[in-house]
Amino acid sequence: HIEGDVGDPAQVIGPVPRRLFGSFVEHMGRSVYTGIYEPGHSTADDRGFRGDVLELVRELGPTVLRYPGGNFVSGYRWEDGVGPAETRPVRLDPAWHSVESNRFGLHEFAAWAEAAGAEVMYAVNLGTRGVQEAADVLEYCNHAGGTELSERRRANGADRPFGFKLWCLGNEMDGPWQIGHKTAEEYGRLAAETARLMRMIDPDVELVVAGSSHADMPTFGSWERTVLRHTAELADHISLHAYYQELHGDTDSYLASAAALDRYITTTAGVIDETLAELGLDKTIGISVDEWNVWDLRRWNEVDQAKLAEGGWRQHPRIIEDTYTVTDAVVVGSLLSSLLRNVDRVTMANQAQLVNVIAPIRSEPGGPAWRQTTFHPFRQVAALAGGASLRLAVEGERLRTAQHGEVDLVDAAATVEDGGRGAVFLTNRATASPTEVRIRLRGARFGVYAAETLTTPDGETRHAVNTADAQPVRPVPLPGAVATSDPGGTTITVTLPPLSW
Ligand code: AHR
Numbered sequence: 001h002i003e004g005d006v007g008d009p010a011q012v013i014g015p016v017p018r019r020l021f022g023s024f025v026e027h028m029g030r031s032v033y034t035g036i037y038e039p040g041h042s043t044a045d046d047r048g049f050r051g052d053v054l055e056l057v058r059e060l061g062p063t064v065l066r067y068p069g070g071n072f073v074s075g076y077r078w079e080d081g082v083g084p085a086e087t088r089p090v091r092l093d094p095a096w097h098s099v100e101s102n103r104f105g106l107h108e109f110a111a112w113a114e115a116a117g118a119e120v121m122y123a124v125n126l127g128t129r130g131v132q133e134a135a136d137v138l139e140y141c142n143h144a145g146g147t148e149l150s151e152r153r154r155a156n157g158a159d160r161p162f163g164f165k166l167w168c169l170g171n172e173m174d175g176p177w178q179i180g181h182k183t184a185e186e187y188g189r190l191a192a193e194t195a196r197l198m199r200m201i202d203p204d205v206e207l208v209v210a211g212s213s214h215a216d217m218p219t220f221g222s223w224e225r226t227v228l229r230h231t232a233e234l235a236d237h238i239s240l241h242a243y244y245q246e247l248h249g250d251t252d253s254y255l256a257s258a259a260a261l262d263r264y265i266t267t268t269a270g271v272i273d274e275t276l277a278e279l280g281l282d283k284t285i286g287i288s289v290d291e292w293n294v295w296d297l298r299r300w301n302e303v304d305q306a307k308l309a310e311g312g313w314r315q316h317p318r319i320i321e322d323t324y325t326v327t328d329a330v331v332v333g334s335l336l337s338s339l340l341r342n343v344d345r346v347t348m349a350n351q352a353q354l355v356n357v358i359a360p361i362r363s364e365p366g367g368p369a370w371r372q373t374t375f376h377p378f379r380q381v382a383a384l385a386g387g388a389s390l391r392l393a394v395e396g397e398r399l400r401t402a403q404h405g406e407v408d409l410v411d412a413a414a415t416v417e418d419g420g421r422g423a424v425f426l427t428n429r430a431t432a433s434p435t436e437v438r439i440r441l442r443g444a445r446f447g448v449y450a451a452e453t454l455t456t457p458d459g460e461t462r463h464a465v466n467t468a469d470a471q472p473v474r475p476v477p478l479p480g481a482v483a484t485s486d487p488g489g490t491t492i493t494v495t496l497p498p499l500s501w
Contacts, residue, residue: 001394001395001396001437001438001440002392002393002394002395002410002412002424002426002437002438002439002440003392003393003395003439003440003441003442004390004391004392004393004414004439004440004441004442005390005441005442005443006390006416006422006441006442006443006444006489007442007443007444007489008442008443011390011391012388012389012390012391013340013341013342013343013344013388013389013390013391014343014344014388014389015343015387015388015389016340016343016385016386016387016388016389016415017343017346017347017348018063019063019064019119019347019348019349020063020339020340020343020346020348020349020385021061021062021063021064021349021378021381021382021385022062022063022064022065022066022118022121022290022348022349022350022351023060023062023064023065023066023118023350023351023352023353023354024065024066024067024070024290024291024350024351024352024353024354025065025066025067025068025109025353025354025355026066026067026068026069026070026071026072026073026352026353026357027068027069027070027072027076027093027100027104028069028070028071028072028095028096028098028319028353028357029096029098029316029317029318029319029320029321029356029357030316030317030318030319030321030355030356030357030363030365031353031354031355031356031357031359032104032316033101033103033104033315033316034316034356034363034364034365035050035053035354035355035356035357035359035363036049036050036053036054036057036112036354036355037049037050037103037104037108037112038050038363038365038366040366041365041366042366047108047111047112048104048108049111049112049115050363050369052363052368052369053355053361053363053369054112054115054116056361056369056370056371056375057116057354057355057361058116058117059379060354060360060361060375060378060379060382061378061379061382061383062116062118062351062354062378062382063118063119063382064118064119064120064121064166064348064350065109065113065116065118065119065120065121065350065354066121066123066168066290066291066350066352067109067113067120067121067122067123068081068109068122068123069095069123069171070095070123070171070291070352070353071095071096071171071172071177071178071179072093072095072096073123073124073125073127073170073171074095074125074126074127074128074170074171074173074178074179074180075093075094075095075125075127075128075179075180076093076125077091077125077129077133078105078106078124078125078133078136078137078140079136080100080102080105081102081104081105081106081108082105082106082107082140082152082153082156083152083156085102085103088101088102088103088105089102090102092313094179095179096308096317096319097308097309097313097317098313098314098315098316098317099313099314099315100315101315106137106140106141106162107156107157107158110158110162119165119166120162120164120166121164121166121167121168121208121290121348121350122137122141122164122166122167122168123167123168123170123171124137124138124167124168124169124170124194125170125180126169126170126171126173126180126182126187126190126191126194126210127170127171127173127178127179127180127181128179128180130190130194131190131193131194131197132197134167134169134194134197134198135194135197135198135201136149138167138198138201138202138205139201140152140153141153141161141162141163141164142161142162142163142164142201142202142205143161143201143202144160144161164205165204165205165206166205166206166208166348167198167205167206167207167208168208168210168239168288168290169191169194169195169207169208169209169210170187170190170191170210171210172210172213172241173187173210174187174210174211174212174213174217174219174223175213175217184219184222184223184225184226184227185226185230187210187227188226188227188228188229188230188231189230191209191210191227191230191231191235192230192231192234195207195209195231195234195235196234199234206236206237207234207235207236207237208235208236208237208238208239208288208290209227209228209231209235209237209238209239210227210238210239211223211224211227211238211239211240211241211268211287212224212240212241212268213241214241214242214243215242215260215263215264215267220267221267221271224238224268224271224272224275225271225274225275228271228272228275228276228279228285229275229278229279232275232276232279232281232283232285233279233281235285236285236286236347237285237286237287237288237347237348238268238272238285238286238287238288239287239288239289239290239291240264240265240268240287240288240289240290241289241290241291241292241352242260242261242264242289242291242292242335243291243292243293243294243295243297243352244257244260244261244293244294244295244331244335245294245295245296245297245298246296246327247298247403250401250402250403251327251431251462252399252400252401252402252429252431253401253402253403253404254327254331255327255330255331255334255399255401255427255429255431255499256399256401256403256404256407256429257294257331257334257335257404258331258334258335258337258338258407258411258427259338259404259405259407260403260404261289261292261335261338261339262338262341262342265287265289265338265342265345265346266342266345268287268345269287269345272285272287272345286345286346286347286348287342287345287346287347288346288347288348288349288350289339289346289348289349289350290348290349290350290352291350291352292335292339292349292350292351292352293332293335293351293352293353293358293374294322294324294328294331294332294335294358294374295320295322295352295358296322299320299322300320304319304320318356319357320357320358321356321357321358321362322358323362323372323465323466323467324360324372324373324374324465324466325373325462325463325464325465325473326373326454326455326456326457326460326462326463326464326465326473326499327462327463327499328373328374329372329373329374329376329377329454329473329501330377330427330428330454330455330499330500330501332351332374332377332378332501333377333381333425333427333454333501334411334427334429334501336377336378336381336385336413336425337381337411337412337413337425337427338411338413340381340385340389340413340414340415340425341389341413343389351378359372360372360374360375360378361375362468364468367468368468370466370467370468370471371466371471371474372465372466373454373464373465373466373473376454376473376474376475376501377454377501380425380452380475381425384415384423385413385415385423385425386415386417386421386423387415387416387417387418387421387422388415388416388417389413389414389415390414390415390416392412392413392414394408394410394412396408396409396410397409397410397430397435399429399430407429408429409428409429409430409435410426410427410428410429410435410437410496411426411427411429412424412425412426412427413425414439414441416444420444420446421449422441422444422446424439424492425501426494426496426501427500427501428496428497428498428499428500428501429499430498430499431462431498431499432498433498434495434496434497434498435495435496435498436493436494436495436496437493437494437495437496438491438492438493439491439492439493439494440489440490440491441489441490441491441492442488442489443488443489444489444490445485445489445490446483446485446490446492447483447485448481448482448483448492450477451477451478451479451481451494452475452476452477452478453475453476453477453478453496453497453500453501454473454474454475454476454500454501455476455497455498455499455500455501456497456498456499456500457472457473460472460473462499478494478496478497480494480495481493481494482494
């Protein structure tokens with residue numbers, strides 16, 4: 001039994017930021033090359049942008065795109081990716097043991113993001129570089145003209161400034177795997193000085209300082225506290241990265257991943273509040289969940305990394321091209337619900353990544369592009385969630401899990417728009433049986449406009465996947481959802497198939 005009150009403003013968690021539906025394009029594997037960019041592909045335009053991929057990206061609907069990394073950015077020189085493509089240097093990318101041609105760079109990405117209809121979130125290198133280079137790339141991008149850097153941009157074809165508003169100050173600097181990894185003290189100082197100079201150049205930028213790479217980092221909590229002590233006056237957001245996977249066949253814990261994300265967000269929010277109070281600062285700092293997804297990290301650690309090393313230095317090798325199952329898509333759906341439940345603290349989020357690399361969209365060089373299973377929940381939430389996120393009370397069966405304790409068997413989130421449109425997002429974590437749900441929405445009369453579900457297709461298992469040849473996993477109509485209204489509100493009843501979004 002799920003209950004919400006549409007008529008009571010106190011039951012609104014907060015407005016749903018459009019930036020919640022962001023994604024991520026890193027120079028990694030085949031995300032850029034043979035992903036979004038492939039000159040010579042039958043669908044490519046004269047800029048080399050793949051038309052088939054772009055069409056799927058538009059359908060998916062990401063609102064913000066983080067670029068150019070990820071771990072890649074911590075060894076990247078942004079200047080390598082501007083100017084005539086033929087003269088750009090070919091470099092080693094140590095983060096992903098690859099060769100970077102730099103054929104695709106800043107201008108190409110700005111044009112591609114515009115074509116995709118999304119805002120750019122640009123990350124600066126605070127691994128091998130520092131304050132000056134961050135200031136330089138900002139001046140290059142956002143200053144109108146009349147200086148060496150801004151005139152260089154104009155000469156390179158962008159007469160008007162790009163006007164990027166969102167800037168990430170480094171990536172996962174808490175991780176020992178990061179190029180130029182730092183202690184919280186070192187990073188906090190560097191981020192503060194970088195932020196100070198960036199604001200002098202463009203006071204309108206929004207700055208994201210790097211938080212923890214995952215909730216199990218030994219420094220989680222103390223990292224945020226130290227970094228914020230240095231940067232709180234200057235930062236608008238602090239990041240959090242979160243990837244989930246099924247371990248040792250423990251499906252129940254995997255299906256409960258959203259509870260872990262809820263907790264991770266709440267704990268981060270607590271540290272933000274505590275540090276702001278300690279500093280006596282009357283402001284808010286948002287949480288930017290700027291990398292989240294499901295990712296089989298064990299395969300990466302045990303198989304892919306060795307393959308990468310054996311293959312030697314190559315351009316755009318295949319890296320972490322995870323093929324997602326129905327189960328993965330159901331978990332992705334519930335992670336989106338977690339983001340919706342936390343809009344009072346989460347100001348933006350980026351699913352990592354967009355194409356080929358742990359992505360909702362896959363493409364083959366010279367071949368087709370297709371929707372992975374995880375494409376669907378993202379597309380649905382980006383299209384349907386709007387207005388305000390509603391506080392829900394869930395009462396019913398609980399699922400006991402080894403990793404995340406007890407969680408609701410049905411995970412829920414709901415949004416309501418002023419015009420009267422609403423959406424309820426439900427995940428049935430019961431793997432063997434359907435679950436009947438009664439949703440009581442007080443204070444408004446609703447009808448059921450449409451009900452859809454993503455679940456195991458007939459004759460398949462929970463491991464069903466979409467491939468280039470066949471995409472059996474997709475939303476289908478969910479029959480039997482019925483709304484009945486009375487003077488107090490609406491009650492919707494629906495039966496959710498086992499393991500379904
Ligand atoms: O998204 C893949 C990688 O995961 C990113 O480069 C890094 O930031 C994270 O560890």
